[in-house]
Amino acid sequence: MNAPTRLLRLWSVLALLAWTGLIGxxxxxxxxxxxxxxxxxxLLLAVTTTSAPLWxxxxxxxxPTQTPAHQARAAWRRGLLTGLAVVLLALLRIxxxxxxxxxxxxxxxxxxxxxxxxx
Numbered sequence: 001m002n003a004p005t006r007l008l009r010l011w012s013v014l015a016l017l018a019w020t021g022l023i024g025x026x027x028x029x030x031x032x033x034x035x036x037x038x039x040x041x042x043l044l045l046a047v048t049t050t051s052a053p054l055w056x057x058x059x060x061x062x063x064p065t066q067t068p069a070h071q072a073r074a075a076w077r078r079g080l081l082t083g084l085a086v087v088l089l090a091l092l093r094i095x096x097x098x099x100x101x102x103x104x105x106x107x108x109x110x111x112x113x114x115x116x117x118x119x
Contacts, residue, residue, distance in 0.1 A: 011053045018046035036094070043090065044083040052079030077117060081110050 022042040029035040056075035063071065088106050092098040 011049050015046060015049040018042055018049055022046055040087050040091065044080075044087050046083075047086045048076075048079045048083035050079075051082040052076050055079050055082075074118070078114060081114055085110050 022039060025035065025039055025042060029038075052075045055078040056071060059066070059071040059074055066074075085106060089098060089103055092102060092106075
């Protein structure tokens with residue numbers, strides 16, 4: 001069993017810790033730049049560890065011929081890109097710059113990154 005597969009087994013613990021830390025940070029801290037940076041990092045970790053197992057389930061269902069190690073790496077990569085999309089969209093919303101066109105451009109850019117990295 002390789003490292004990405006072992007890490008996926010711990011996803012629930014990592015996700016629970018990240019979501020708990022994020023909720024605690026948002027409820028306790030005032031919105032200063034260091035607190036926002038920490039919140040963005042925790043949000044990235046929380047979304048990544050929550051979405052990676054879902055990506056793995058989809059990969060196992062849609063591409064059963066690939067090796068489990070390849071499926072796990074792809075799941076973590078897609079989970080990280082999902083987390084990056086959520087963090088970018090949240091930061092754009094905080095700055096007051098988010099609109100439909102910009103949100104679509106962020107999603108399209110991350111899809112192109114995924115297509116490039118998948119090769």
